[in-house]
Amino acid sequence: MENPGLDLVRGTLDLLILKTLTWGPMHGYSIAAAIHRSSGAALLVEEGALYPALYRMEAKGWIEAEWGLSENKRRAKYYRLTPEGRRHFHQEEKTWNAYSAAVARLLGQKAARSTIS
Amino acid sequence: MKREAAWRRYLRFWGPSAEDDVDDEFRFHLETRIQELRAHGLSAEAARREALRQFGPVAAARAECVAISRNRERRVSWIDYLNGWAGDLRYAVRVLRRAKASTAAAILILAVGIGATTALFTVVDRVLYRPLPVPRPSELALVSHWSPSPNGTHLGVTFTDAGYAWLRDHNAVFTGLAAETIFNARERRAHEKIERPARAVMVSENFFDVLGVRPLAGRGLARGEDRAHVAVAGYRFAARRYEEPADAVGKTVYLNDLTFTIVGVMPPGFYGTQKGYDPDLYVPLGCTQELIGATDLGVYLRPIGRLRPGVDRARAESNLQILWKQFEATGPASDPKGDRISCDSGARGYDTTGEQRRRSLGLLGGIVVLLLLIACANVACLLIARGAARQHETAIRLSLGGGRLRILRQPAVESLILALAGGAGALLVAHGAAGLLLAGFHWDKRPIAYGLHLSAAGIAVETAVDGRVLAFAVGLSIASAVLFGLAPAVQLLRGGRVPLHRGPSLAPFAPGKVLVVLEVALSLVLVAGAAVFVRSFQNLLAVPTGFVAEHVSVVRLVRNTDDEAPTPPAREAALLADSLRGARGVEAAGLSNLLMFNDGYTLMSLRLPVAQQITSAHVVSIGRGYFETLRIALIAGRDLTERDAAPLGRVAVITESLAHKLFPGQIPLGKHILLGRAVRDPKPGDETEVVGVVKDTKFTSVAQPAPDVVYIPLLQGETHSAGIVLEIRSPLDPPAVGAMAAARIRAAHLPLAVQSVTALADEIGASLADDSIRMQASSLFGGLALALIASGIYGLIAYSVARRTREIGIRMAVGSRPSAIVGLVVRESLGLVAVGVALGIPGAVAVMRAVSGMVFGLPPVDYPSLAIAAALLAVAGLAASAGPAWRAAHLDPMKALRVQ
Structure with a gap:
């Protein structure tokens, strides 16, 4: 099965996880599923990479974890945003938007120039 | 929510590992995925493979998660741990502040005990172990010259000027070789009639360069000034004789009636190369002949060199030995006698502490260590008495599952605070006591001369508290905290066995009794030792001298x-x-x-x-x-x-x-x-x-x-x-x-001048200075031991009376007379003293034997001294129990009976 989507840059994954968690507490599996779903399956998360990112962010205090019961009545670890994580997410989101806008503008110009020549 | 997680981790700190958590989480993820895939119709095996593929490398992710998790737990547990300490600290401070009296007593006792020990350390350090206050003292080497004597040993002999010059000019091992000789001079200023004794050192012109010390003001000796009439003043001399030490520069002094111009003042703390000497003036070596009037009369030339980098003393010694052979061969009419040159470490300068003084210091060391032990026992008693009241609390904590270590930490923190507070007080005590000790120690067997301020010059060693002393005091405080904190800790753990339903009551105080008995035993050693020295000194004073010293003044006259x-x-x-x-x-x-x-x-x-x-x-x-x-x-x-x-x-x-x-x-x-x-x-x-x-x-x-x-x-x-x-x-x-x-x-x-005026009795007293110091020091420490023991017994008896209030009330109710109650209390106190004395006798006898070489006119084991000591301890026991006994005898039986 060939890779249908874009590889995720590290850091971008953090942003996606934080974004996903703004909807509410979730366990690792549902975070992976949500990213997959909401990106229209365009972004491929290698699910194994999700967990170290979660642990790192927990250590940084952006998210916190708690064991709870899942929908299928199993013990699962739930993650939720901390106030600090929320602040961090908003800041990162702004940076990302500015960055992606700049990249988009750049790409757009280049495309325009190439049509002229 | 976060706190719960942390707490759970804390509980698991010694138990399940971070791996289990990660495994649980991964398993949940994979199994949920497999379930979902199977719901889409995949076979069990295919679903498993697909789930694993989507997950990616499991082992790598797991390792990473475990590592992060571990790190985090360690940090969390540390923070938790420190928080625990902070809590204990706050609690300890609150407890200590609540019991103001006993806290103050404990701190005072520790301050005395640690202070006395620190003072002695200061003296021993200054007198025996401290390096010279010069840059890189370990490079210094003392060069000495030994001549074979008829009986096969070598005798120390002095270097001649020529011999020193030869070594100085030809050696390849020193960056510089200086030489000096000490002499006692007479000093006065122009127009002054009275001369004062001055400690002078004649030094080679490179002396200060070799030592690497720069003057505080002015300059040192310059090249070519070997015969010039210039002098460098020691700081104390300059401070004593001039308004401002720096004022001395440029002034003229008369030394043995020769004029010298002071060109520099050395910094405070510099005392030349011999501990306790602290020269007043450094003058060029070339002036020896003029000043003393003879070339070889009592001039002991001693060279001191600074080793070149990379040269050790053994190499220096062999080099000098070869040089000396050459010198003897070329020298005028000197036959080779097999002389030896040796190089000793000069890091500490010249050591002139006699065997007598070393023994005195050793004795003092033993005394202060005993005193510290007594102080620790005393504080332990105080803490135990207080801890007894907390047994109930401890029992509850233990039954609630509090860890023993965790419970012990709290009293440990308390002990540590007490010890450090005591240590801080000890620095004050040590500062004063070290000054006194040193004053006695450097008493140069001269009475204080009337009209001359010699006494100030006698103390030649700084007593300021510094890093080494501070470190010692802190270390000692912690060590004593361990010592005196041990007994209360053991007692606290025992508290676990106290049945809860008994409620807060005062338990019998067995560990306290043991400690007080030990204290009495140690005190007996100290007090008996003091009695021996006092009696020895009395014997010395009572010795018929063959003349009558009272009312005789001694006037020393010199030519003017x-x-x-x-x-x-x-x-x-x-x-x-x-x-x-x-x-x-x-x-x-x-x-x-x-x-x-x-x-x-x-x-x-x-x-x-x-x-x-x-x-x-x-x-x-x-x-x-x-x-x-x-x-x-x-x-x-x-x-x-x-x-x-x-x-x-x-x-x-x-x-x-x-x-x-x-x-x-x-x-x-x-x-x-x-x-x-x-x-x-x-x-x-x-x-x-x-x-x-x-x-x-x-x-x-x-x-x-x-x-x-x-x-x-x-x-x-x-x-x-x-x-x-x-x-x-x-x-x-x-x-x-x-x-x-x-x-x-x-x-x-x-044509006469009065050099000094003293009393003949003082002159004799000065000859007894060592004995006098021993007597005073041992009496002081014996007295302190008595005070400590009295306070220890008081605490114990007061506690005991409080515990037995009900019993005493019953006794009184059934007709016991107050005198009988007093007897009850006093008997308890005297019983403790009696047991302690009996235990202490072997130690006291051993100490008496050890010091018998330092006492005069007493047998090795002096029974009267033992009896005096025992009697003094009994008096201390009586005095200490008087208050509690009085209180017990005046109890109101009705109130006493109502006490739980």
């Missing part, structure tokens, strides 16, 4: 002219003595060339003209009135007078025991002896006639037996002393006598 007269001003002093005799307030006046005990002595060979056997005796030159003034009894013959001058034939007065030795069974008067040089090569007229016999007197020390003494007329023979001692028996105090003598000198225009 610029000419370098080789003889002492004997005739001038005799004129002065004559003019003083009969003056109001003067009962008698005598003269001598030296005074017993502190002036040193002259030993001369002695034999009878008819016999070949040579003995020796002390020789004192005296003038008229010496025996009368000191009340030395004349047994036979006559006193010496000013008319006994050499041309009329030599005469002498000898002591009783010498007369018995020389002329057993004969009348010594009219007999002849040969003295000094005449013993080997008698010429006609050299024979000395014995014209009188006097009682024996103590001479160099009160503790030593009276030696043989020959008294010869002051005007008859040559004497080696520079001054004359005038003894005056008078009810006036010494300064008044000195002023009178000075007035007579001025009135009669005599």
